[in-house]
Amino acid sequence: MYKKQLLLKLLFCPLLLLMSLSTFAQAPITGKVTDEKGNPFPGATIVLKGTTKGTNSDANGNYKINASSTDVLVFTGVGYTKQEITVGSKSVINIAMAADLQQLNEVVVVGYGTQKRKDVTGAISSVKGEVFKDQPITNPIAGLQGRVAGVNIIENSAAPDAVPQVIIRGVASFYQPNPLYIVDGVRQADLNNLNPQDIVSMDIAKDAASAAIYGSAAAGGVILVTTKKGSGIGAPPSISFSSRYGITKPKLVQLLGTSDFIKLQNLVNPTFFAGATKTDTLANTNWVDLLYRNGTEQNYNLSVSGASANVNYLASGFYNQQTGIFIKNYSNIGGARINTDYKLSKYLTIGEQIDVSQRITSPLVGAEADLHNAPFRTQPIIPVYNPDESWGTEPTGYKIAFGGPNPLGAVNSAGAQDVKNNFQGNAYADVKLPFHLDFKTTLGYSYFLETTDFYQNSYNFGPVASSTNGLGKSYAQSSQLLTNYVLTYNQSFGKHNISALAGYEQIVNKTNNINSSMSSIGEPGYSYIQTSASSLALSGTYDPQGLIKSQFARVNYNYDERYYLSGSIRQDANYDVFGPDKQKGVFPAVSAGWTISNEPFFKKILPSINSLKFRGSYGQLGNSNVSPYSFTSTYSQFNNANGYSVGAQGFAPGQPFQIANTLTGIPNPNLHWETITETDLGFDGEALHGSLYFTAEVYNKKTSDLIYQLPLSASSGFTQPYITNIGDVDNKGFELMAGYRNKIGKLGFDVSGNISYNKNNVTKLSGAATDAVYGGYNYYSMGNTSFSQMPNQQLTITKVGLPFGEFYGYKVLGIFTNEADAQKQVVNGHKADIGDLEYQDLNGDGKIDQNDRQPIGNPNPKFVYGFNIHLNYAGFDLAALFNGVAGVQLFNGVKAYEQSLFQDGNTTSQVFNDSFLGSNGLTSQPRLLSPTPGGGNALDANQNYSSVNSYFVESGAYLKLKNLQLGYTFSNNTLKQVSIKSLRVFVMANNVFTITKYKGLDPELGSAFTTGGAVSPTTQGIDAVTNYPQARIFSAGLDVSL
Amino acid sequence: MIKKKYIAALAFILIAGCKKAPVNVGPPNQYSSSSYPTNITQLQTVLVSCYSDLRDVGLFGFDFLPRMLGQSTHVLNGNPFSFTSEMAANNLTVGDGGAQETWNALYVGVKNCNVTIYSAGVLLKTDPSVDQATVNLIIGQAYCLRGWYYMQLECLYGEAYMQAGGVNGDKLGVPLYTEVPQNLAATQVARSPVKDVWALIISDEKQAATLLKGQVWPSTDEARATEWAAKGLLGKAYVYTQDWADAKATLIDVITNSGKSLMPYSTYHNAFNGANKFNSESLLELYIDPNPQGGYGIYSGNISNSATIDGLLWPPVTFGGYNGATPYDGTNNSVQFLGYGGNFYIHDQNILRFGYTLGNYGLVANPKYNAAVGPTYYNQQQVIDPVYQHAALQARTNNTTDPRLYVNALQPRIDSVQFDGIHWALIAKNPIPENPVETPQSSVYGWSLRKYSPIDYNISANTTVTSDKWDYYLLRLADVYLLYAEACIGSGDNINGLEYLNRVKRRAYSLPITTPSAIDYKSLTDATPAANPVSPDPVLGHNPLYYERWAELFNEGTWWFDVCRWKLGDSEAAYYKSAIGIPSPLTFTDSKSYVWPIPLTEINSNSKITQADQNPGY
Secondary structure, eight states, X not given: OHHHHHHHHHHHOHHHXXXXXXXXXXXXXXXXXEOTTSOBOTTOEEEETTSSOEEEOOTTSEEXXXXXXXXXXXXXXXXXXXXXXEOTTOSXXXXXXXXXXXXXXXXXXXXXXXXXXXXXXXXEEEEEHHHHTTSSOSSGGGGGTXXXXXXXXXXXXXXXXXXXXXXXXXXXXXXXXXXXXXXXXXXXXXXXXXXXXXXXXXXXXXXXXXXXXXXXXXXXXXXXEEXXXXXXXXXXOEEEEXXXXXXXXXXXXXXXXXXXXXXXXXXXXXXXXXXXOOGGGSOOOOHHHHHBOOEEEEEEEEEEEEXXXXXXXXXXXXXXXXXXXXXXXXXXXXXXXXXXXXXXXXXEEEEEEEEEEEEEEEOOOOTTOOOOSSOOSOOTTSOSBOTTSSBOOOOSSSSOOOOSOOHHHHHHTEEEEEEEEEEEEEEEEEEEETTTEEEEEEEEEEXXXXXXXXXXXXXXXXXXXXXXXXXXXXXXXEEEEEEEEEEEEEEXXXXXXXXXXXXXXXXXXXXXXXXXXXXXXXXXXSSOOOOTTOOEEEEEEEEEEEEEEEEEEEEEEEXXXXXXXXXXXXXXXXXTXXXXXXXXXXXXXXXXXXXXXXXXXXXXXXXXXXXXXXXXXXXXXXXXXXXXXXXXXXXXXXXXXTOOSOSEXXXXXXXXXXXXXXXXXXXXXXXXXXXXXXXXXXXXXXXXXXXXXXXXXXXXXXXXXXXXXXXXXXXXXXXXXXXXXXXXXXXXXXXXXXXXXXXXTTEEEEEEXXXXXXXXXXXXXXXXXXXXXXEOOOBSSTTOSSSBSSTTOOOXXXXXXXXXXXXXXXXXXXXXXXXXXXXXXXXXXXEOOTTSEEEOOTTOSSEESGGGOEEEEOOSOSEXXXXXXXXXXXXXXXXXXXEEEESOEEEEHHHHHHSSOOTTSOXXXXXXXXXXXXXXXXXXXXXXXXXXXXXOEEESTTOTTTSOBGGGEEEOOEEEEEEEEEEEEOOHHHHHTTTOSEEEEEEEEEEEEEEEOOOSSOSOOOBTTOOTTOXXXXXXXXXXXXXXXXXXXXXXXXXXEO | OHHHHHHHHHHHHHHTOOOOOOSSOOOTTSEETTTOOOSHHHHHHHXXXXXXXXXXXXXXXXTIIIIIIHHHTTSEEEOOXXXXXXXXXXXXXXXXXXXXXXXXXXXXXXXXXXXXXXXXXXXXXXXXXXXXXXXXXXXXXXXXXXXXXXXHHHHHXXXXXXXXXXXXXXXXXXXXXXXXXXXGGGGOOOEEXXXXXXXXXXXXXXXXXXXXXXXXXXXXXXXXXXXXXXXXXXXXXXXXXXXXXXXXXXXXXXXXXXXXXXXXXXXXXXXXXXXXXXXXXXXXXXXXXXXXXXXXXXXXXXXXXXXXXXXXTSOOEESOOEETTEEOOSSTTSOEESSSXXXXXXXXXXXXXXXXXXXXXXXXXXXXXXXXXXXXXXBXXXXXXXXXXXXXXXXXXXXXXXXXXXXXXXXXTTOEEETTSSOEEEBOOOOOTTOSSOOTTSSOOOOEEOTTSOSSSOOSTTSSOOSOOSOEEXXXXXXHHHHHHXXXXXXXXXXXXHHHHHHHHHHHTTOOTTSOOTTOOOSTTOOOGGGOSSSOOTTGGGOHXXXXXXXXXXXXXXXXXXXXXXXXXXXXXXXXOOOXXXXXXXXXXXXXXXXXXXXXXXXXXXXXXXXXGXXXXX
């Protein structure tokens, strides 16, 4: 990108063209360009200063150019410092290029253009693809974790197709938007299909001023991705191959084996195994080991790239295969990319990027086959198979009863495949116009097609059975056609530098989908074979109405690269998301900067600081992350609040059912975007010739007109909420980043760290009779609120004065050690005793009930931080990536299952530490059993384990060594024999260790029950049995260049 | 050549151009509220939602009878989970899930009726040529059902029943929505006075009767409301508000002119389990189709069916069944529920109240037992004591027990069911906490519920019929007879009052309905079967009106309203004594329990109803 810009400048700047007319006597100059290690440097650009005459070094680094003795040769290469050498009397000029340490000269991609780092006045962070290309990730988002201050990336699952969650500068909405992804200038829904190894850089626009050029799409921040291009004019094609292979080891909870299980039941339910003598013949099934396994991750990448004077190209392909740690779960993705630019004339450049991929996933599906990170509803005494080879059921002859499924049978009774096809293509044309104008138009087209097949076989697990099978198939396609036209102007008048742009953009979205299902199909598989018993169901929608039209403009001005001023404005008209009275929104931004280090006085006072810039910005963004048509009220098929089948009715036997339609809600023609207003102040600097680099900033981000699902009065008969703009949220924080890099002898190092602080606070939720929003459940199975250790109790509250999704329940003051005190506490009509949790009686009425609930923990981390260490010594390189959070609480819902006994299932050995269990006295864990007057035991009468209380709220602070990588690059001499340019081998570990006081499996938790990386602001930090476990990965791999 | 291609491509990019901005868009898979309905057929589908809402989980779909009214009236006994225990104790909290569910479902019904009336108006405006008579029938049905929904709401949540002379009329009724709310403010509505609610109910049913006048539905539309359904409900509203004169006039009109008649006992006996739908005494009936279309009763997501699944919760229990290929052993150690096990069975006191005085059975060794086959449900080692069996059967033959007991309940080891749709097997005593293993002579009766219950198939998931088979009566002529009797008595006409009570009773005893008989009540304080010596009921034992409404309409969802109208809470609690999982003895709080609370969710979402407007005691 950098080089292309440079070329264009050199080739087309009319001034230079004029100057090139003057000529001197010329002689051929030859030489060799090498890199800092002495290896040949192909593709370096050599031009005569002040002219357009130039050449490139060839594959061996050699070059040849005609020049006169007064000419100055300018050597440039991407990532290397520009060098100028006067020809003089020399006829051979060899040169060693030096890596450019000063990041300030890097090019930063901003909306609809680029800027040099030193000219940026907003909060934009950049990450090079180089640093994460060998991490075991398939989603480039994961590569940002720990590397960018203010960007909180959460990888909460080892599922092979997991998408990390991204929160930039705090949760700001009930409809928390994902970042806007701009890949090579074209917006995309996500980066799930983008090959991380195709990426040159990712630039993250964090503040409103940097993002405002994207208006109502940019509330979640903007991540601008640039993919690779071919380089090295005249050099032979460059071929790179890399591969890695790794083992994924799950982190799991282990349940009780048979002897401990019986021991526990003898205490809890003494009748179950009373008088049983042959318990040693019972099975001892480890369901965890049956359901989980070690997974694998392997990745292959091949790319070919090159360039000639008029064309540069890159073609790459990759394949990634992952088997999940849960049985039958896998996800494989393969894809290819072609990027090309053609210089058709001095004035016209065109090009395209094409990216295709396909991901095939075997997801976790099936009746009774929900994933649990430990299958608490199992019993070790149940065998995998019964003697007659049917799925194992409860052994007879004992009083114990089991009402659940055979989990292995459940998983094996269903199968599914999910195929995601992705095409992304964009073409552009760039025309140089007179008067320093440049016109660029881009046409981007993306197409996504997902098909799923889900076969559910009949099954019989004793108490849970279904005699019919069924098949569901779905087909969902979506496409986006984006066109934009941008006119830019760049000119300098003396020390006044101006760049400006104006543009128009239109985005047309279409979706088309169908869902179908058939029960009682004739043969197992993914094809419909109808039988007499079959029932069919169909639904589908074709919607071509998605349309956004926008105009935008931006002006950047600076004086002498010292004083910067910038302003931008965008108007978006969104026709299917905003109400008819509020379709158009305007989003302005201004920013300013002062590069104090360019002031003459500064250079005198602090010469060691080679760069220091202060900057400030203000801007507004819109959040339009609500479903289309939320503003309408329509007639649609009647469905009651719980989604039950009241959408039809019969009126006589044998007659067809008649469809029921009704009005679904109240229209809101004023529904509009949430407005985010953000100010940002910061400074960037470099010292010691770029060895030390740092950035710091503070921001204040306010969301107003928060979109909220206002529940309508039940008596209105409308069960759908009224979607309206009521409420404000504040996020305030600061970010620091600093690094140091240098070389001591042969040891090169680069150490950097970043930390961000954010405080989240809901400041207004008005207009609602209900002043709070509740969220989250401690699910055992997703969606079943009643079959849980904490049935029908919500875990979080969001209301004015609190952050999003604060945990909400009884506050535990301690464990009762004194009977007299304990007897004063009444829970659900039951008096507490020693060993029970003492709850705070908030209203002092002597009873603990829902009126005594209070905020008990904040799942929004105060601090998110990371640090990176890169070392190289001779051929060795070592990279370590740490990330962490602090000032955060988690709700350890799994603990409630681990320390008590769940329904007819099992638990962990932690239960034996409960107070007064067996021969225990008072311990640090509350009691599970309460003696009853009749001599029996009541289970958890004080609701120690079955109420939402602060016993389960733990600190979630952690520090992780996320990735540790050791590589060795073979020296050039060895490889020359086999025409290999470079070869690096590496070993690595991911999720190496975690330092935390958190007692659950892993403190890195996303928001519960969302998929696709979406952030659900009211269910963050909940550790539930339904979470896909985390894993460690150990890999080895190699990178080869030919 | 290549360059030309690229220039062509560039030209294409430039002209791909601007798409015209749409004026008004909406979801393409739904109908726009600005243009719908455009014809009668579409309007009919809007009306359908007024009926299908009756199958909501909070109404006849699942919870209303088994887990709410079945508990509050002690028709049932059993699993005290969630709100059912509050219902059984007649001691609800403001957050009671059942009271909330039913409130929501009833108001959705009101809204659906309002939408129907509104969209009929839209259609008439946009297409004045539309068939006005058909539109009137549609509006008429909507008014009839809106009246029904409001009557349920007022009776459950209104602060008090209005009494003769407008007494209680100024107390707090339920919020009234007479049209569809069009904006946020219109969804915030205060409670209306009781008298206004009843005035609307009466007005709705009158309008319905006028609009539906003379309409006879074809056999393809038997479940639609008629003039007579509306008039029957109107008469009920008059009785409930003690307007005896209007009640008598309206109800005798229905009795005389509706063309309906009480069905004979032989039909009646089989009119609650799937057979004899739309019979001669059905005035308004919710049609249920046993085919759930691949779904699971009402729990079917987006599947369109006409199912309910109450039977899942109160199924009979039988000895019949197989464990794999092995038949059950014929003891209570292995029994089959024809639905979910362990939830509800008929409360024992009901058996006694119907006049069953024989106590419990004993067991003897089975003389026909074939040891070579081994114990199975069809080759039981022990069988019911034949002496007891004979006596029990005689009680049926001789009608010494109210015959309606056998319409409503199944007797262990005497009655049988078709547990798999084909094979018959005996009913087992319900294996409840008090009776985990069969203890024959214990005080526990453990009968199974028969009315509205699966007796010839297993309703639970592992069969293909995962729906109730039977229709639910919203109004039948026997109810109208009893309401008419009550209106007569209320206005001092005891002779006609007694006669209509006796007509209902005579049908139950298979006697000619209009001919005086030996089993007739001789007076309004005559002894009823509930006066039996085993468990004499001091209230229903000598009140034929009360007893007949209880016995005739058992488990049909009306008794709770009678308990509340007549203030029988204390005597009912005393009679039923206990309920599983509830502290004994049962109690009733007169100052609170006759009225359900306005649900907390309503108070939280409706700024016009605050805690100050809550019903007393909550």
